[in-house]
Amino acid sequence: MKIKIGILGYGNLGRGVECAVRQNPDMELAVVFTRRNPEDVAILTKSAQVCHVSEAEQWKDKIDVMILCGGSATDLPEQTPRYAAMFNVVDSFDTHARIPEHFANVDEAAKKAGKVGIISVGWDPGMFSLNRMYANAILPEGKDYTFWGKGVSQGHSDAIRRVEGVRDGRQYTIPVETALEAVRNGEDPELTTREKHTRECFVVLEEGADADAVEAQIKNMPNYFSDYDTTVHFISEEELKRDHSKIPHGGFVLRSGRTGWEGENHHLIEYRLKLDSNPEFTSSVLIAYARAAYKMAQEGQTGCKTVFDIAPAYLSPKSGEELRAALL
Amino acid sequence: MKIKIGILGYGNLGRGVECAVRQNPDMELAVVFTRRNPEDVAILTKSAQVCHVSEAEQWKDKIDVMILCGGSATDLPEQTPRYAAMFNVVDSFDTHARIPEHFANVDEAAKKAGKVGIISVGWDPGMFSLNRMYANAILPEGKDYTFWGKGVSQGHSDAIRRVEGVRDGRQYTIPVETALEAVRNGEDPELTTREKHTRECFVVLEEGADADAVEAQIKNMPNYFSDYDTTVHFISEEELKRDHSKIPHGGFVLRSGRTGWEGENHHLIEYRLKLDSNPEFTSSVLIAYARAAYKMAQEGQTGCKTVFDIAPAYLSPKSGEELRAALL
Numbered sequence: 001m002k003i004k005i006g007i008l009g010y011g012n013l014g015r016g017v018e019c020a021v022r023q024n025p026d027m028e029l030a031v032v033f034t035r036r037n038p039e040d041v042a043i044l045t046k047s048a049q050v051c052h053v054s055e056a057e058q059w060k061d062k063i064d065v066m067i068l069c070g071g072s073a074t075d076l077p078e079q080t081p082r083y084a085a086m087f088n089v090v091d092s093f094d095t096h097a098r099i100p101e102h103f104a105n106v107d108e109a110a111k112k113a114g115k116v117g118i119i120s121v122g123w124d125p126g127m128f129s130l131n132r133m134y135a136n137a138i139l140p141e142g143k144d145y146t147f148w149g150k151g152v153s154q155g156h157s158d159a160i161r162r163v164e165g166v167r168d169g170r171q172y173t174i175p176v177e178t179a180l181e182a183v184r185n186g187e188d189p190e191l192t193t194r195e196k197h198t199r200e201c202f203v204v205l206e207e208g209a210d211a212d213a214v215e216a217q218i219k220n221m222p223n224y225f226s227d228y229d230t231t232v233h234f235i236s237e238e239e240l241k242r243d244h245s246k247i248p249h250g251g252f253v254l255r256s257g258r259t260g261w262e263g264e265n266h267h268l269i270e271y272r273l274k275l276d277s278n279p280e281f282t283s284s285v286l287i288a289y290a291r292a293a294y295k296m297a298q299e300g301q302t303g304c305k306t307v308f309d310i311a312p313a314y315l316s317p318k319s320g321e322e323l324r325a326a327l328l
Numbered sequence: 329m330k331i332k333i334g335i336l337g338y339g340n341l342g343r344g345v346e347c348a349v350r351q352n353p354d355m356e357l358a359v360v361f362t363r364r365n366p367e368d369v370a371i372l373t374k375s376a377q378v379c380h381v382s383e384a385e386q387w388k389d390k391i392d393v394m395i396l397c398g399g400s401a402t403d404l405p406e407q408t409p410r411y412a413a414m415f416n417v418v419d420s421f422d423t424h425a426r427i428p429e430h431f432a433n434v435d436e437a438a439k440k441a442g443k444v445g446i447i448s449v450g451w452d453p454g455m456f457s458l459n460r461m462y463a464n465a466i467l468p469e470g471k472d473y474t475f476w477g478k479g480v481s482q483g484h485s486d487a488i489r490r491v492e493g494v495r496d497g498r499q500y501t502i503p504v505e506t507a508l509e510a511v512r513n514g515e516d517p518e519l520t521t522r523e524k525h526t527r528e529c530f531v532v533l534e535e536g537a538d539a540d541a542v543e544a545q546i547k548n549m550p551n552y553f554s555d556y557d558t559t560v561h562f563i564s565e566e567e568l569k570r571d572h573s574k575i576p577h578g579g580f581v582l583r584s585g586r587t588g589w590e591g592e593n594h595h596l597i598e599y600r601l602k603l604d605s606n607p608e609f610t611s612s613v614l615i616a617y618a619r620a621a622y623k624m625a626q627e628g629q630t631g632c633k634t635v636f637d638i639a640p641a642y643l644s645p646k647s648g649e650e651l652r653a654a655l656l
Contacts, residue, residue: 019589023468044589099652120656127462129656130640131599134455136655137616137643138609140351184602246593259612261347261372265574265604267612271459272600274512276593281466284587284595288465308644308651312458313636315465323636324427327464328448328457 003294004030005287006059006087008079009069010041010050012247013092016283017067018045024287026317030063060086064297065290067091077102084110084117084304088293090286092122099125099306107304116297117304121289122282123273124148128253130307131271135255139267142257145183147175147196151249151278159224160201163217165209168237170244172200175252183254186266199230202244204237249278288315330356331622333615334387334415336407337397338362338369338378340575341420344611345395346373352615354645358391388414392625393618395419405430412438412445412632416621418614420450427453435632444625445632449617450610451601452476456581458635459599463583467595470585473511475503475524479577479606487552488529491545493537496565498572500528503580511582514594527558530572532565577606616643 005021007014010032021029022045029048034041038050051059056066066087070076072095080091084106093102099120110117120126124146132144153173160169179196182189189195201218205211215232219225235243250273259265275281289307292314296305313323333349335342338360349357350373357376362369366378379387384394394415396407400423408419412434421430427448438445448454452474460472481501488497507524510517517523529546533539543560547553563571578601587593603609617635620642624633641651 016587019587022589023587096656099656100649103652125656127466127597130462133640133644133651133655134458137619137640137645138455138612250596259344259347259351259605259608261350265608267604267609268578268600268602269455270598270600270602272596272598274596274598276595277587280587280593281595284466291465306652306656308641308656309639309648311637311639312461312465316461316636317465320636321428323461324431324634327460328424328427328453328634328636 002026002028003065003291004028004063005290006031006033006056006063006066007069008033008053008056008066008083009075010034010043011069012279013283013286014067014069015044016277016280017069017286018043018048019280020283020287021045023284024291024317026291027287031059056083057086064088064294065090067286067290077105080117080119081105081109084115085113086115088116088297090118090121090290090293092126092282092286093120094122094125096125103304103306111303114302116293116301118289118293118306118310119304120306121286123275123285124251126282126285126307127273128251128271131253131269132255133308135253135257135269139255139257139259139269141259141263142255142267143188145191145254145256146251147180147254148251149173149175149197149249151251151275152247156199156201156224159221160203160218163214163221165206165214166203167206168204168240170202170240172202174198174200180252180254183256184268184270186256186268188256193227194229197228199225199228201230201232202235202240203232204240205234246276247278248276249281250274291315291317330354331393331619332356332358332391333618334359334361334384334391334394335397336361336381336384336394336411337403338371339397340607341611341614342397343372344605344608345397345614346371346376347608348611348615349373351612352619352645354619355615359387384411385414392416392622393418395614395618405433408445408447409433409437412443413441414443416444416625418446418449418618418621420454420610420614421448422450422453424453431632431634439631442630444621444629446617446621446634446638447632448634449614451603451613452579454610454613454635455601456579456599459581459597460583461636463581463585463597467583467585467587467597469587469591470583470595471516473519473582473584474579475508475582476579477501477503477525477577479579479603480572480575484527484529484552487549488531488546491542491549493534493542494531495534496532496568498530498568500530502526502528508580508582511584512596512598514584514596516584521555522557525556527553527556529558529560530563530568531560532568533562574604575606576604577609578602619643619645
């Protein structure tokens with residue numbers, strides 16, 4: 001009996017989940033729900049159906065876990081509690097400030113329905129959060145650092161594209177190597193925004209646009225660029241397509257701490273991700289936690305969970321015996 | 329009410345646990361048990377007692393968790409099941425091949441007594457195992473790599489000291505940087521033993537010993553050195569004391585994997601530890617899992633657990649609400 005997966009929303013993340021299911025022989029994709037006309041949505045998995053989202057409730061007893069692949073701004077705050085009333089669900093809600101409220105809503109719906117809802121799964125929040133938590137528990141006297149990149153920031157790329165005279169653009173967030181090295185060396189630096197990351201932009205201009213004006217407008221944009229050292233490159237549309245169509249990302253979570261009776265010994269814990277495809281890696285984490293949701297529901301657990309609440313073994317298809325023999 | 333900790337065995341690890349307890353305000357050290365004459369054992373914590381190990385049973389209701397700081401070869405296989413019949417226990421059992429048997433013994437004793445026993449806690453096994461497991465669950469199609477060092481290998485240092493003509497010695501295991509870089513670049517190399525690590529020895533000779541003969545004997549020693557590129561430095565006893573008295577260690581766990589419908593995207597997950605003091609870091613992990621043992625026992629859980637079976641939140645003194653708000 002394979003774990004039957006449903007996907008709600010077929011964008012980059014939904015497609016990534018579809019690919020990830022294929023890599024896990026204990027799972028199968030049963031259905032993809034879309035807000036579009038199902039006939040216009042071509043998926044890769046021959047054996048799975050495409051249905052309109054309005055039909056989801058009819059699948060209540062036909063899938064084991066629904067993976068919610070909508071956005072955090074407006075989709076998930078509404079979708080996750082709603083579908084947790086019908087399915088075990090997993091989402092990648094990433095609006096840090098609203099997590100407590102989202103947790104409460106999902107918890108109430110999932111408990112009432114006897115389902116498991118796992119929220120804020122991915123890499124940040126997700127694997128980065130886990131590593132921050134483990135490292136803080138192990139080294140209570142220390143300092144946390146998170147660096148993002150090198151990777152594409154969707155928000156900053158959108159900001160560039162809103163500048164007048166810009167046809168298209170892509171922004172990379174890049175960690176400052178000397179700052180990373182100072183942390184690794186145990187210097188426990190206090191780092192400003194500018195000292196942690198630089199921003200690199202690749203911009204395609206509209207015909208006749210003023211390059212200097214565009215560059216100045218980008219570099220001085222408050223919140224997005226003015227607090228950073230920003231580089232702007234002007235390239236052709238072909239170059240943008242050829243060299244910048246992937247969605248890489250990643251980053252570093254570090255904890256620098258001290259132990260000993262007088263804090264005489266220094267320790268560094270570093271977790272690093274280097275990802276060719278941000279949505280596909282997020283999807284792979286979602287699928288591992290979908291397995292956890294399934295197993296926890298089988299045990300009769302209910303309510304909202306985060307990565308902090310879930311024992312690692314739930315993520316693996318291996319038994320306890322296999323894990324102890326092979327990976328411990 | 330603080331969590332009351334007992335320590336059994338006061339060597340490097342026991343002293344490390346004592347220091348770690350001091351960094352955690354929700355815990356206190358109640359007692360250290362020793363096989364030596366208690367009057368000959370001076371501990372750092374004024375408020376704690378030192379007792380002979382034969383008195384341990386009398387502390388059954390006076391401590392919450394006993395941390396077993398003996399060795400894996402002969403102490404722990406016998407001690408952990410015995411004390412799991414009286415206390416919630418945590419150990420750092422690290423003989424990988426014997427873990428299934430040790431697990432079964434501790435599980436039986438702990439279940440019978442209604443206690444929790446957590447085994448094989450530290451960094452390898454321990455945090456490295458956790459990272460291997462998470463990374464395997466997320467990227468099922470991939471390759472695992474573990475590199476150790478730079479750090480002191482106790483076993484190899486002992487091997488050097490058994491060579492005739494050697495007064496004292498210290499051995500460092502060093503990962504090969506080019507091999508690490510090949511893994512990080514997604515080349516998925518097949519690495520021989522020699523290609524992964526080098527070994528560096530610092531040796532103090534007995535008076536009149538033949539340096540060339542000692543060097544040849546070390547470099548050709550089977551199992552320990554003959555499969556590696558080994559460097560031998562001869563130094564004075566003063567230099568050894570001055571430059572090589574710390575016990576640093578660490579290493580890297582990497583998983584290189586692929587996602588996408590045709591495996592078209594590469595991802596790297598890397599976990600790194602850089603530790604000034606191997607025993608003090610291990611102790612800090614033991615203490616975080618002692619908190620988990622205490623909380624799980626409070627909930628009525630019993631039996632043997634490993635790092636795979638324990639939800640991360642159990643390690644932290646923070647509540648679920650606090651963790652979600654601060655670290656997710």
